[in-house]
Amino acid sequence: DSGVTQTPKHLITATGQRVTLRCSPRSGDLSVYWYQQSLDQGLQFLIQYYNGEERAKGNILERFSAQQFPDLHSELNLSSLELGDSALYFCASSSRLAGGSGELFFGEGSRLTVL
Amino acid sequence: AQSVTQPDIHITVSEGASLELRCNYSYGATPYLFWYVQSPGQGLQLLLKYFSGDTLVQGIKGFEAEFKRSQSSFNLRKPSVHWSDAAEYFCAVDQDTGRRALTFGSGTRLQVQP
Numbered sequence: 001d002s003g004v005t006q007t008p009k010h011l012i013t014a015t016g017q018r019v020t021l022r023c024s025p026r027s028g029d030l031s032v033y034w035y036q037q038s039l040d041q042g043l044q045f046l047i048q049y050y051n052g053e054e055r056a057k058g059n060i061l062e063r064f065s066a067q068q069f070p071d072l073h074s075e076l077n078l079s080s081l082e083l084g085d086s087a088l089y090f091c092a093s094s095s096r097l098a099g100g101s102g103e104l105f106f107g108e109g110s111r112l113t114v115l
Numbered sequence: 116a117q118s119v120t121q122p123d124i125h126i127t128v129s130e131g132a133s134l135e136l137r138c139n140y141s142y143g144a145t146p147y148l149f150w151y152v153q154s155p156g157q158g159l160q161l162l163l164k165y166f167s168g169d170t171l172v173q174g175i176k177g178f179e180a181e182f183k184r185s186q187s188s189f190n191l192r193k194p195s196v197h198w199s200d201a202a203e204y205f206c207a208v209d210q211d212t213g214r215r216a217l218t219f220g221s222g223t224r225l226q227v228q229p
Contacts, residue, residue, distance in 0.1 A: 002158060033216070043205060043219035056216045090158060104217070106151075106158035 003027065004107035006091050012113045018079040021110045025072055025093030031055075032074040033094070033104060034066055038087035049074055078112070086114045117142040119208050121220035128196050129228045136191040136223050138206030147209035148189045149217065150180055154202045162204075165189060176200070201227045 003026035013019055025032050034046040036059075045058035049068035060066075063081075068074045078085060088111050092104040120139045128134055140146055147166050151159040163174025170182040180191045189206060203224045207217040 002160070004158070035217075042221045043207075043217075045216045045218070048216055058216055092159075103149075103161050103164065106160070108156070108158045 002105040002107060004091055004093050004105050006089075006107035006110050008110055009108065010111050010113075012115060013081060014115055015081055015083060017081050017114075018077065019081065019112065021076040021078070021089050021091075021112070023074045023076070023091030023093075023107060025074070025091070026095075026105055029093035029095050029105070030072065031094040032068055032072070033092040034060075034074070034076050035090040035092065035106075036087045037090060037109070038084075040084075041087075043090075046076070081112075081114045083114050086112055088112075117146075117208055117218055119206050119218055119220035121204075121206055121223050123223045124221070125224045125226070127226040127228060130198050131195050134191075134193045134196045134200070134225070136204050136206075136225070138189045138191065138220060139187050140189065140206070140208045141187065142208055145184075148180075148182060149207040149209070150174065150178070150189075150191045151205045151207060151219075152176075152202045153205065153222075159205065162191070196225075196227055198227045198229065201225055 005024040007022045030051045032049045037043045046060040047066050048056040052068050063079050066076045088109040090109045092106045118141045149164045150162040153159050162178045163172050165172050165182045203222045205222045206220040
């Protein structure tokens, strides 16, 4: 158990819909990351938040957005869903913003299926 | 742009045999390198990491990896594979030197034969 909690574990929805994925980082971790794992794109970094502020952005679509709340949990919002958004979405947390020997701790993921 | 290549999509080894999973990276500076393992239905677990110093790093579960700058490689090894090692293995590079916005390879799926 990494200590990172993601909900829901599974989600099935239709094209055009909007969903929210939730992540609770490890206790005390200030940094939250979102990754997408799909069959055709592999594992891709989407976005990073540190203590409520966006710090790094990867291949995140404009239809997707994220935020980190004062209690440090994070939400990834996916809107106008397309079939290609079906993927496993991972959240990871770290105690540090950058540098040092800190590692990422990954949750078990939220599997999104868009029909 | 930095990239990570894992040339072997699928590897099958016999239990007790040695294992080497290949990873090549493309990165301008000294990279931060990682190996993660993903078991079915699970998240990713860090096996080991390289930041600097000794080029041979030890990880959990008996794994080790060697950083070779001249070959831009960071291959993962284990002297004797156990059936429980069957999983998917990902090599990753930290694309922003420390921010942990990782670029992952495409993964190598390991099967272990009894």
